Every structure is written in C-alpha cells, then in structure tokens.
Amino acid sequence: MSNGATLNQSACATGVEGLDDVLCGGLPRNRLYLILGNPGVGKTTLALQFLLEGVKNNETGLYITFSETKEELLEVAKSHGWSLDKLHLFELSALEATINEDTNTTFFHPSDVELNRRTQVLLDEVERIKPQRLVFDSLSEMRLLAETSLRYRKQILQFKQYFAAHQCTVLFLDDRTASAQDSPLESIAHGVITLLRSTPDYGVSRRQLNVVKVRGLHFREGNHDFAIKRGGMVVFPRLVAAEHHADFKREVFSSGISELDALLGGGLDRGTSNMFMGPPGTGKSTLTMKFAFAAAERGEKTLFFIFDETMGTLLHRASQLGMDLRPHIKSGLIRIQQIDPAEISPGEMAHRIRKAASEETRMVILDSINGYLNAMPGERFLNLQLHELLSFLNQQGIVTLMVLAQRGVIGSMESAVDLTYLADTVLLFRFFESKGSVRQAISMIKKRSGNHERTIREMTIADDGIHVGQPLIDFQGVLTGVPLVEAESEAKQRC
Numbered sequence: 001m002s003n004g005a006t007l008n009q010s011a012c013a014t015g016v017e018g019l020d021d022v023l024c025g026g027l028p029r030n031r032l033y034l035i036l037g038n039p040g041v042g043k044t045t046l047a048l049q050f051l052l053e054g055v056k057n058n059e060t061g062l063y064i065t066f067s068e069t070k071e072e073l074l075e076v077a078k079s080h081g082w083s084l085d086k087l088h089l090f091e092l093s094a095l096e097a098t099i100n101e102d103t104n105t106t107f108f109h110p111s112d113v114e115l116n117r118r119t120q121v122l123l124d125e126v127e128r129i130k131p132q133r134l135v136f137d138s139l140s141e142m143r144l145l146a147e148t149s150l151r152y153r154k155q156i157l158q159f160k161q162y163f164a165a166h167q168c169t170v171l172f173l174d175d176r177t178a179s180a181q182d183s184p185l186e187s188i189a190h191g192v193i194t195l196l197r198s199t200p201d202y203g204v205s206r207r208q209l210n211v212v213k214v215r216g217l218h219f220r221e222g223n224h225d226f227a228i229k230r231g232g233m234v235v236f237p238r239l240v241a242a243e244h245h246a247d248f249k250r251e252v253f254s255s256g257i258s259e260l261d262a263l264l265g266g267g268l269d270r271g272t273s274n275m276f277m278g279p280p281g282t283g284k285s286t287l288t289m290k291f292a293f294a295a296a297e298r299g300e301k302t303l304f305f306i307f308d309e310t311m312g313t314l315l316h317r318a319s320q321l322g323m324d325l326r327p328h329i330k331s332g333l334i335r336i337q338q339i340d341p342a343e344i345s346p347g348e349m350a351h352r353i354r355k356a357a358s359e360e361t362r363m364v365i366l367d368s369i370n371g372y373l374n375a376m377p378g379e380r381f382l383n384l385q386l387h388e389l390l391s392f393l394n395q396q397g398i399v400t401l402m403v404l405a406q407r408g409v410i411g412s413m414e415s416a417v418d419l420t421y422l423a424d425t426v427l428l429f430r431f432f433e434s435k436g437s438v439r440q441a442i443s444m445i446k447k448r449s450g451n452h453e454r455t456i457r458e459m460t461i462a463d464d465g466i467h468v469g470q471p472l473i474d475f476q477g478v479l480t481g482v483p484l485v486e487a488e489s490e491a492k493q494r495c
Contacts, residue, residue, distance in 0.1 A: 011023070011027055011217075014050050015053025015232075016049050016232065016235055017235065018224070018235030019046075019209070019233075019235045021237045022211060023214065024217065024219055027169060027214065028215075028216065028217060029167075029169050030164060031164075031170070032159070032160050032164075032170045032188070033169075033172070033192070034172050034174060034185050034189040035173050035193050035195065036193070036194045037174075037196070038195075042195055042226070044073070044137060044173070046171075046195070046233050048077060048084070048135075048232075049232045050135065050171060051087050051135060052087070054132060054133040055086045055087065060088070060132050060133070061087045062089075062090065062129045062134050063137065064122060064125070064134070064136050065091045066136070066142065067138050067175075070089050070091050073089060080231055080232050082232075090125050126166070132168060134163070134170045135171045136170070138175050139185070140175055156188050172189070186212075191211070191217070192211075192212040192213050193209065194209070194212055195209055195226075196208045207225065207227065207228070208223040208225055208226065209224045209225075209226050210223050220237055220238060224347060236348050236350065237347075237351075239347075239389060239392055241388050244392055248396070249270070250271070251269075251270050252266045252268070252269060253267050254294060255268075256293070257290065259457065259470070260442075263442065263453045263455065263468065264453075265444075265451045268291075268425060269399075269424075269425075270362075270397045271394045272399060272448070273402065273422065273423050274425040275403075275419065275423035275426050275427065276288065276402065276403050276404070277404045277428055278429025279406050279431060281431075282431060282440050283429060283440055283461050284403045284404075285314075285368070285403055286317070286321065286466060288367055289318050290323065291363065293325065295362060296328035296331075300363065301333050301334075301361045303356045303364050304335065304337065304365045305337050305352075305367065305372075306336060306338050307366075307367065307371020308371045309367075310338060311336050321461065321463070335356075339372075346385045349372070353393070354392065357392070357393065361398060362397075363399045364398055364401070366400070366403065367403045368403040369402045370404065370405050383419070390422055390423075394424070423446070425447045427445075428442070428444070428445050429459075430442075431481060432475075432482070432483055433481060433483075434475075434483065439458060440458065440459045441456050441458055441472065441478050441479070442457055442458075443456040443479070456472050456478050457469055457472065458470075458472055
C-alpha cells in the first residue's frame with residue numbers, strides 16, 4: 001500500500017516506538033500476523049512489547065513458547081527492565097507429559113497424534129485464558145511435527161479460523177528455517193513483517209524492518225532501520241520529506257560578522273542547506289561554531305553533530321577564539337552530539353535530526369559530511385537519504401550547515417564525494433601563498449535563494465575571533481593557491 005495514509009485510530013498498537021508510525025496507527029485487530037526473521041534479530045523482543053502494550057490497555061496477553069523456556073523469557077524481560085507478572089506464559093515443556101502419553105500405542109502415525117494433541121492442549125489453554133493478544137514463538141516446532149506442507153497449511157488455517165472467531169490478535173514468530181516452498185503462512189497471514197540483520201566489516205550489526213503486507217491497510221513501504229536497546233526495540237521510520245511541510249518566515253540568518261554577511265548577500269537564508277567546502281584547516285568548522293554562537297546569542301537553538309573531533313576539543317577550540325559555548329550548552333540553546341561512526345545507522349541519524357526539528361531547533365550542523373558518509377560506508381543510496389534529510393530540514397525552516405573536507409592543501413582540490421548539487425549555498429575555503437606566508441580565502445560560489453558577492457575575501461582566525469577582510473582586488477588567481485599581485489599579472493600579460 002502507499003505511504004502518507006491517515007492514521008488508523010482503532011488499530012491495535014504494537015508498543016514498539018516508531019512501528020505504529022510505519023503501520024499508520026497499528027495492526028488491524030483480531031487478525032493473524034507473521035513476524036519473520038533469523039534467530040537473534042529481535043522477534044521475541046517485539047512480541048513481548050506487543051503483549052506489554054496490551055497490559056497497559058487492560059488487555060489479556062498470552063505468550064506460548066515452543067523454543068524458549070519461561071526462565072529465558074524472564075531474562076529477556078529483565079534485560080529491558082520489564083515485568084511479565086501480568087502476562088500469561090505457557091511453555092512447551094509444560095505440555096510434554098500430556099502430549100507424549102499413549103502416542104506410541106495408537107494406530108495413527110505418532111507425528112499425527114502428537115500434532116493433534118499439542119494443538120488441542122494449546123487451544124484449551126487459549127480457552128482458559130481468553131487472551132485478546134496472543135504470541136506463538138516459534139512455528140519451527142509445529143512445522144517439524146506437521147512433516148508435510150499440506151498438513152502444516154491445514155493446521156495454520158485451523159488456527160486462523162479459530163482466532164478470528166475469538167476476537168484475538170495473534171503474532172506468529174518464524175525463524176525462516178523453512179524453504180520458500182514449505183512456508184505457506186505468508187499467503188495465509190493477514191500481514192507479514194520481516195526483520196533483517198546485516199553485519200558490516202566494522203561496528204555493530206545493522207537491523208532493518210520491512211512491512212511486506214497488511215491487508216486493507218496503508219503503511220509506509222520500504223526498509224526502516226531499527227535498534228534494540230535497553231527498554232526494547234525502537235524503529236526509525238524512513239523519512240519522507242514530502243509528508244512534512246511547515247510554514248515559516250523567510251528571513252536572513254546572520255553570522256555576526258558584517259563583512260561575511262556582505263559576502264553572503266546579507267547572511268544565510270532560513271530553510272536552506274549550506275555547504276562549507278575546502279581543505280582541512282581552512283576554518284570551515286570554526287565558522288560553523290561562529291554561526292552557532294551568534295544564533296545562541298540571539299536566543300536561537302542549534303544542534304551539532306560532530307563526527308571528526310571530540311566535544312572537549314571543540315569546546316576548547318571555541319573558547320580560545322572568544323566563543324564560550326558552555327553557558328549556551330547549559331541553557332539548552334546549543335546541543336552537541338558526538339557520533340560514534342560504528343554505532344549508528346542512517347535511519348537513527350535521521351530520527352535524531354527529525355526529533356530536534358520538533359523542538360524549535362533553528363540550525364543543524366553536520367561536521368563533517370565526510371564523517372557522516374564514513375560512518376555508514378556499507379549503506380547503499382546514502383546520497384538519496386541525505387537528500388531526503390536536507391529536503392525535510394529545508395521544509396521546516398531550519399538552516400543546515402554541512403562541512404565537506406576536500407583532498408589537497410594548495411592548488412588542485414578533489415572531493416571524495418560530489419554533494420554540491422544537494423546544497424542551496426556553497427561557500428569555498430582556500431589556502432593561498434603570499435609573501436612567504438600561507439593565508440586563507442573565502443568565497444561564495446553558489447546561492448539559490450538570492451544574490452551574493454562574487455568576490456574573494458581573506459579570512460583570518462586569531463585569538464580574538466574570526467575576521468573577514470575586504471575583497472582581494474589586488475590579487476589574481478587566489479583560488480589556484482599561488483596568486484599574482486595584479487601589477488605582476490598585467491606585466492606578464494604585456495610580455
């Protein structure tokens with residue numbers, strides 16, 4: 001089904017943060033659903049959250065476990081800080097004495113008897129508890145007992161008809177051990193959700209959730225990143241910028257440096273993405289700190305994501321330039337999140353930024369884009385995800401600053417990735433040589449939202465802060481790194 005549907009207020013909430021957003025409200029009640037995933041991907045965690053959400057709503061929940069003992073389930077719950085006291089747990093070992101009785105003294109095949117007995121005991125337990133939410137974990141044992149696909153399909157159909165008549169929402173957990181030809185449940189189930197896990201060469205595993213189908217329900221298609229932390233599973237719905245529009249006042253965002261604002265055509269505009277591009281050491285990150293400091297002085301909120309340096313280094317460097325960020329951090333006007341490249345997925349990153357946008361954040365800084373891309377080297381289509389993220393921020397009226405470090409120091413420069421097409425504004429930083437010293441230059445080469453200077457200005461960073469000088473009208477070839485004084489240039493032309 002397509003995205004962007006109205007939330008289904010009468011649906012059965014899953015209790016998993018973000019999953020109800022993906023399902024546009026939750027699962028239709030009194031239906032049978034299949035949760036697919038390899039062992040260890042998080043099926044049990046999701047199932048327990050589903051049942052505990054029912055407890056919050058005074059709904060009776062029953063967990064029937066074929067593969068785990070009651071003690072193992074309690075350990076899982078304890079690791080998340082949950083109590084299962086109000087849930088009914090029914091484990092396979094409790095059935096063995098009843099199931100095995102007389103299975104070898106019947107004319108019928110033992111597997112037929114055992115399957116029928118097991119099914120009857122389970123249904124008797126359901127009749128006794130009368131749950132409104134039910135979990136079967138997992139189907140592997142039942143598939144083995146059925147032995148044939150036909151018998152297994154009949155058994156699942158029997159369950160489906162039974163639970164439909166008893167007003168019960170059911171989750172069947174399956175560990176994908178069956179072949180495609182031996183797994184009829186996907187066509188029988190009212191809905192199918194798959195959980196996937198991949199292991200990169202370095203860092204934590206990446207987990208993704210995909211809603212394959214839910215009959216009669218519009219949901220958000222595609223893969224959605226999720227994480228399992230203390231407290232349970234958290235799903236990060238795939239960001240769709242077109243679903244998020246906000247009215248905001250078009251205004252200029254000042255840097256606090258008059259000469260720089262003149263170069264920028266008055267400043268940076270709200271609702272734009274801006275890229276600071278140049279070799280390492282040219283002042284890109286320092287200038288982003290200046291923008292954040294100026295915003296905080298005006299009482300506006302900024303969110304920093306730093307990939308390449310520690311928070312301590314950033315704060316020390318800012319204080320040396322006369323920008324003490326600590327009071328603004330204490331007041332909440334500046335928030336800094338240091339990102340561990342091995343610990344985060346693109347979905348979680350987008351989720352954090354999206355959450356910040358709902359808290360009246362006026363500026364988001366990504367320092368650096370190189371670090372952002374390096375943090376997720378195995379992720380495909382990362383450029384498209386970044387485009388969606390920037391579109392979302394622009395539509396919220398947020399000013400986005402991105403730092404992109406280029407290869408090289410003086411002269412020819414190269415970028416690991418070409419992302420300038422994503423930015424509304426591109427500010428170019430360069431080193432250039434003059435009279436035995438290395439100096440820094442800044443120039444704006446792109447601004448979609450209005451006019452700007454076409455000049456190149458010198459920028460200096462000193463103990464008292466950042467200074468931007470007048471246009472370098474006496475130099476020719478500053479961006480090459482080895483410029484000529486204008487008089488020398490004219491003399492060469494005459495020759």
